[in-house]
Amino acid sequence: MTARAPAETSLAKSAAAASITVAVVLVSLKAWATWKTGSAAMLGSLADSALDLVASLVTLFGVWYASQPADKEHRFGHGKAESIAALVQVMLIALSAFGILLRSTQQLLAGARVEAPAEGIGVSVVAIVLTFALLAWQRYVVARTNSVAIKTDHAHYQSDLLLNLAVIAALALDSYAGITGADPIFGLAIAGWLGWNAWQASREALDHLLDREWPDAKRRRFVEVAARHPELANLHDLRTRTAGHVDFAQFHVDLPEDMTVGQSHDIIERVEVDLLREFPGLELFIHIDPAGHVDEPGNTLVEQDEFAALDSGEEGA
Numbered sequence: 001m002t003a004r005a006p007a008e009t010s011l012a013k014s015a016a017a018a019s020i021t022v023a024v025v026l027v028s029l030k031a032w033a034t035w036k037t038g039s040a041a042m043l044g045s046l047a048d049s050a051l052d053l054v055a056s057l058v059t060l061f062g063v064w065y066a067s068q069p070a071d072k073e074h075r076f077g078h079g080k081a082e083s084i085a086a087l088v089q090v091m092l093i094a095l096s097a098f099g100i101l102l103r104s105t106q107q108l109l110a111g112a113r114v115e116a117p118a119e120g121i122g123v124s125v126v127a128i129v130l131t132f133a134l135l136a137w138q139r140y141v142v143a144r145t146n147s148v149a150i151k152t153d154h155a156h157y158q159s160d161l162l163l164n165l166a167v168i169a170a171l172a173l174d175s176y177a178g179i180t181g182a183d184p185i186f187g188l189a190i191a192g193w194l195g196w197n198a199w200q201a202s203r204e205a206l207d208h209l210l211d212r213e214w215p216d217a218k219r220r221r222f223v224e225v226a227a228r229h230p231e232l233a234n235l236h237d238l239r240t241r242t243a244g245h246v247d248f249a250q251f252h253v254d255l256p257e258d259m260t261v262g263q264s265h266d267i268i269e270r271v272e273v274d275l276l277r278e279f280p281g282l283e284l285f286i287h288i289d290p291a292g293h294v295d296e297p298g299n300t301l302v303e304q305d306e307f308a309a310l311d312s313g314e315e316g317a
Contacts, residue, residue, distance in 0.1 A: 008145045009067040015141040015150050016060035019157070022134045023053035026127050033123040036116040040107040040187040041170035044100035045124070045163055048194065051096045052160070055089040056153060062086070076283075079208075079243035086152040086205035090198045097194035104187030117175035124164045124171075131160050152201045159197045163190050211241040214249075222249060223306045225278045231255065231267045233291060235306040249275075250285035251306070257290040264288055 030046035033039075062085025070077045138154040141147065170186035173179045206212075213219065219240055226235055234254040241248045253271075255264050268286050276282055289295070296302045 009064075011141045012067070012145045012147045012150055013060065013064065015138050015147075016056060016153070018134055018137055019056035019153055020053065020060065022130050023049055023056050025130065027053055029123045029126060033120045037120040037171065038115055039120055039167070039171060039174075040100075040104045040184045041167045041190060042120050042123075043103055044096075044187045044190045045127070045167050047096050047099055048093075048160065048163060048190075049127075051092040052157070055092050058085050058088045058092075062088075076243065076248075077246065079246050082147060083205040083208040083243070087202060087209070089152050090202040090205065093194055093198040093201070097191045097198065100187055100194065101191040104184040104191060106184075107187065108181055108184035115175075117171040120171045121168050124167045127164045128161060131157055131164070135161075152205065155197060155201045159193060162193060166190055208242055211243075214240040214242070214247070220310065222275070222279065223310050225275055226251075226253075226271060227307055227310060228274060229267065229271050232271065233307070234289075236304060237287075237295065237302045238306050246281055246283055247279060248283045249279075250287070252287045252289050252295065254289050254291045254293070257292075 026049040027046065030042060030049050034042045034046045062081045065081040066078050066085075068078045135154065135157055138150055138157065142150050142154060166186045166189060170183040173182035173186075214222070219238070222240070223235060223238070226232060232253045232255070236252050238251040239249070255267065268288065271286065272284055275284060294303060
């Protein structure tokens with residue numbers, strides 16, 4: 001497996017380091033604000049930022065480990081480390097949501113009120129400004145590296161914007177509008193939002209770990225590029241997956257039985273160049289079958305001709 005380019009690795013690491021820095025600052029500010037206000041919503045925001053810090057450290061390690069080249073024990077490389085790091089983040093987000101849910105419920109039943117709302121609102125405004133800056137950098141990095149770990153971190157910090165706005169609303173409604181219970185109710189809403197965000201963030205990481213096939217449109221485009229070469233026939237047993245930042249694809253294709261090894265090699269070389277131009281960084285394996293050969297009779301998952309499916313407008317198996 002091809003390791004991520006040094007420039008891309010450096011970008012991914014910089015995004016993880018920026019996330020750690022922001023998390024350290026926010027944890028410090030929110031710990032002070034929670035002590036001053038006694039707010040359940042602010043406590044939830046503090047717990048979220050504390051877990052952000054742990055998650056960002058996990059992300060930094062995952063990005064570093066995933067960037068290591070293939071070795072004797074890991075011939076396909078280490079790309080799935082990013083997905084594992086993403087799942088660790090998801091578990092931390094879920095734990096955070098559960099803790100906030102419990103605390104908010106206790107506050108709601110006790111009828112507790114918040115104090116020093118101005119300090120809490122001020123800290124939340126600072127958090128929003130820092131989060132906007134971090135998100136802008138993460139978007140830049142994701143666009144150039146496609147790091148699943150940074151994507152998950154980005155998704156979490158996007159939710160932080162809403163979380164901090166919710167804290168401001170909770171403090172203002174509870175202290176200035178006199179609406180009893182506003183703070184814990186917002187805390188419950190934050191817990192629900194974090195739980196939903198954890199579920200959404202887990203999907204791509206699980207897809208990578210479970211070797212889910214590419215989306216139909218991407219698979220179809222792959223077959224269309226291969227179909228540019230009229231020498232090929234009966235492209236079948238197409239298998240695709242993504243691990244970290246690298247795509248993998250393999251397939252069988254028929255060539256005339258009387259073709260020499262050199263001739264078939266030249267054809268496949270041209271096919272590989274074409275596919276790699278369209279899918280940069282792709283790890284590709286092509287198996288040649290003599291025309292008419294059947295690998296697994298009756299197994300349509302293996303034997304379906306992707307070229308025929310393309311011509312008929314059907315999606316591949």
